[in-house]
Amino acid sequence: MRNHPESPDLESTESGLVVDSLSCNAGYRLLFHALSFQLPPGCWLRLTGPNGSGKSTLLRALAGLGRPAEGEVRWNGIVRQPGSADWHSVMLYQGHSAGWKDSFSAHDNLALQQALDSGLQTDQLSADIDALLERCGLHSRASLSFSRLSAGQRHRLSLARLAAAERSLWLLDEPTTALDAAGQALFGRLLGEHLTQGGCAVIATHLPIACEQTALELDLGARTGTAPDSGH
C-alpha cells in the first residue's frame, strides 16, 4: 500500500484521515475504484456527485458499516478497525435516518443519544441538553414528541447531537437538507468550530455550505469508470 512516491514516510508523520486505494461495489457495479485522499486536521472534504454515484456508500464504508471495502483507512497513522470501540470514539456517522425515536421527545432523544455518544460515562452525563436545544433553536419544542417535529426541526436535532458529541471526525450524509437559512448558517458555524479545534469532516452534499474554511473537493461522478488516479 505504501506506493506513494511523494511521501515515502507517510505512516510515521501523517495525522488526520488517510484513505488508501479504497474500492467498493454495489452488487456487480463498481462504484469507485482505488480511491485515495488525505484529509489533514482542520480540513473538510466536500463529497459531490450525481445520485447513485456512491456518496453514501463511501461514507458508510469509511464509518465501517456494510460490506467491507477493499483498501485501507487510517486515522493518525493507525489503520482503522471497523467495529472497534477506539474507532467509534473517533468518528461520528450520521446518515439519512439518524436513529431518533418517534415516541420520545426531542429532549429525551438527545439525552439518550448524548449518553451513548459520550461512552456512557456517568460523570459526563450532565451535559446541558437544554442549552444545546436552545442553541439549535429547538428549545420551545423540547418536550414535543419527535414524530411531531418538522423535517427541518429533525435535522436541527441532529445538529444538536453534532455539537454535543466530542468526536474528531464527522461523516455526514446531506446534513443541511430541509434546513432553513438560519439552520444552514448554524451548521456552518458548528463545522467552523469543529475544524478550528482540529477536527476533520467528510460531508456529502449538493448544497453550498457556509463555512469559512475552504473545502477539499471530491466529485465521485467525475471519477466513475475512469482509471485510478495519482499514486500509481
Add this chain to the structure above:
Amino acid sequence: MRPSSSPEPASALAALTWACSRDLRIALRHRGEVALVLVFFLLVGSMFPLAMAPDPGLLRAIAPGIAWVSALLATLLSLPRLFAADHADGTLEQLLLAPAPLAALLAGKVLAHWLTTAAPLVLLSGLAGLQFDLDPEDIAILALSLLLGTPLLTWLGAISAALTLGARGGSTLLGLLVLPLAVPVLIFGAGSVEAASVGLGAEAHLSLLAAGSILASMVGPATLSLAVRIAFE
C-alpha cells in the same frame, strides 16, 4: 486533533443498562402492543376447549402443552418488534457505531424484550392453568418451566429476528426459522408438568431448561451481534 476529548468506550454493564432501560421506556409508551401479545396468549389458550370435546380429564392432560404452544406463538408474534423499528429508523446503525460493546447493547434489548413479553406470560400462565382446571402444584411447575425456558426461546428468536432483518416476508420466515429450533424447549417445558403430575418429579426437565437458558445467555450476545452485523452487509 482532539484526542483528549475522545470518550472512553463504555463498560458492558453500562451499555446493557442503557439499552434495556431505553427499550423499557419505549415499551411503556407502546403499552398497547405489549398488551396485545398477552391477550393473544390467553385467546389462543381459550380456543382449544371450544374446539374439543368438553372432557375435563382430556383438557387437564393437554393443558401444559397448550400453554407452552400459546407462549411460543405469542413470543413469535412479538419478535419482529425487537429489531424492525430500530432497523427502520437508523437506531440499529447508531448502536453498531457506538463507542460501547455491541453485544452488551443487544443483550440489553433482549433483556427488555424478555421483561415485557415473557415475564408477563409467566404470570399469566397461572390464569391459563386455571382455565384448564390444573392443580395448584401443576400450575406452579408450569409457571416455573416458562420462567426457565423462555430466556432460551427469546435468545433463539432474537438471533433469528436479526438474521431475517431486511428480508422480504421476514416475519413469516422468522416463524419457519424459530419453530423447529423451539421444539426441544417445547418438549421439556410441557413435559415437566406431565412428569410432575404422574409423580416422576420435574427436576430433570427444569434443570435442562435452565441449562439451556444459561448457555443461550452466554453464547447469545456474541452470536446476536454477529447476526446484526451480517444484516448490514
